[in-house]
Each structure stands twice: as structure tokens, then as C-alpha cells.
Amino acid sequence: MIDKLEYLLALAREKHFGRAAETCGVTQPTFSAGIRVLEETLGMPLVERSSRFQGFTPEGERVLEWARRLVGDMQAMRADIIALKRGLSGLLRIAAIPTALATITELTTPFRAQHPDVRFSIQSCTSNEVLRRLNNFEVDAGVTYLDNEPIGRNRVVPLYQERYRLLTAANAPLGRHDRVTWAELGQIPLCLLTPDMQNRRILDRLLRNAGVDLLPTLESNSIVVLVSHVQTGRWACVLPEKLAEIFGLTAKLRAIPIVAPEEVHTVGLLLPDREPMSPLAAALVQIAHRHAKDLDDVSR
Known part of the structure; x- marks a missing residue:
């Protein structure tokens, strides 16, 4: 079932059956069949179909919300089990607004010093794109403004004040x-x-x-x-x-x-508000809290 939910998330990202199938590493017929199996299991249509992808039905939009939560929890569980056995490793994906990109080193450098087996992917995005990628599990964390436009129901860690x-x-x-x-x-x-x-x-x-x-x-x-x-x-x-x-x-x-x-505006770290957090996200939050405390101590 999880793989079928991942198909649905890929379709939400790509908005195209062929591209979504490619990102999942399967053929388009296999991908389409997987979506139909999910619809048959739930007993309702999830995708508006014609000759091309038209969007999701109201039921499909609701299933998408659950799919994001379930797939995210499954990914976090796998990472947690691997971390128990091998220590923290893997790829930490961060999306950041362009004006904050140069400050990311203040998170990644101490993170790597503490967890040398972790790799990083830093993506430059608009604030809206940061939220979209975070909600679609395309990234593990975002760095964006916290106090100017809506940021949804996400966990936040203030990092610094922008002047x-x-x-x-x-x-x-x-x-x-x-x-x-x-x-x-x-x-x-x-x-x-x-x-x-x-x-x-x-x-x-x-x-x-x-x-x-x-x-x-x-x-x-x-x-x-x-x-x-x-x-x-x-x-x-x-x-x-x-x-x-x-x-x-x-x-x-x-x-x-x-x-x-x-x-003055507050720029900070944004993560999905779920418990338990993935090991990578939890470690990043610890680094972010320590960084924010150091800045607060300096400003006093």
C-alpha cells in the first residue's frame, strides 16, 4: 500500500503520469495500474482523468493529506531504525529562500562535524516553493521567513533577525x-x-x-x-x-x-510538525536551537 501512496504523491508533484512514473522508477502502465489499485482498495475515484492528468477529486485531495503523513512516518521509521544500527547517515535535504542561502553553513558545518556520514542537498527556492516541497516530502526542512506570510502547521525554530x-x-x-x-x-x-x-x-x-x-x-x-x-x-x-x-x-x-x-523580520527553520521526527530532522533541530542560543548570547 505504501508504494501506491508514493505513486499518488509523485503524481501530485509532477502533475503528469509519465513523469511521475519515471520518478518512481516504473513504467507508465505499472504506475497507472497502481493508482487504480489504490482507488479500488478505497472504493472511490482519486484522480480526474481524460487524455491527460486533470487533477484530483475531492476525495483524492483528502487521501493526499493522509498519504503525506503515512509516507513521511514510514520514511522516518526506516531512517530511525537504520540510525540505531549504523549511526546517523543519509541525505539531509534543505530548501531555503535565496537571501538565507549564505547562512546555511551555520547549520551544515556543525552538523557535519557531529555527524560526518550525513550528506546535504541545499536547494534555492521561493518561500512558497519551500512550503510546497516541505509539504510534499521533497525536502526534510526549509529555511524561510516565519513572520510575514502564512507558513502552515509546521514546527519552527527561529534562527536570526533580518535587517x-x-x-x-x-x-x-x-x-x-x-x-x-x-x-x-x-x-x-x-x-x-x-x-x-x-x-x-x-x-x-x-x-x-x-x-x-x-x-x-x-x-x-x-x-x-x-x-x-x-x-x-x-x-x-x-x-x-x-x-x-x-x-x-x-x-x-x-x-x-x-x-x-x-x-526586522525573523528567518528560521521550518519542519513538518509530527512526532516522532526523523533522526536527521531531530539532529538538525538540535543544531538550530544551539545556533539560535549562541546568537542570543552574543546579542546580550
């Missing part, structure tokens, strides 16, 4: 200021993340509240693209404080605090 800096050339307009306001940003050419990013939606709101009707001269979903354009001296961008520090500042670049208001 914002104007990254600009020292000889550019505003480049010599000790601090700038959101209203002043309307005076300069900005490159920003794309609107599908939650960071961009936060910045749009702050600029709009400051009376700035901004049309960025460049948009990208890559932080590297934004910073490389700032380095030309012709653009500026708004970055979280921690990210600006990690990129490193030369004599030509400055990271200037943005005030009026000085906006």
Missing part, C-alpha cells in the same frame, strides 16, 4: 551616507529580486509605504546577479544585513543601514 542594508558604490548617490531612508531609495537606480520572492514583496511594501512608486531597472532571482551589477557602480540593491556581510565589502562598496522604519 536591511543598501548595497551601493561609495562614490554613487547616497554612497557617503551613514544611513538612508526608504523614501530616499526612490532617487537611485535599483536592482531587486523578482516579485515571486518574499523578500521582494517585503521591500515593495516598505517602499510603497514610504511613498516610492518604484520600477526597478533590473530584476533577477539570483543574488549573485544583483551584487555583480552593484559592483559596476551603476546600480544599487537592498540586501539583508547578514548577506551583505558575507559577500564582503571592498573600499568601493558600502552596506548602509536603511531606517524610517528599520524593518
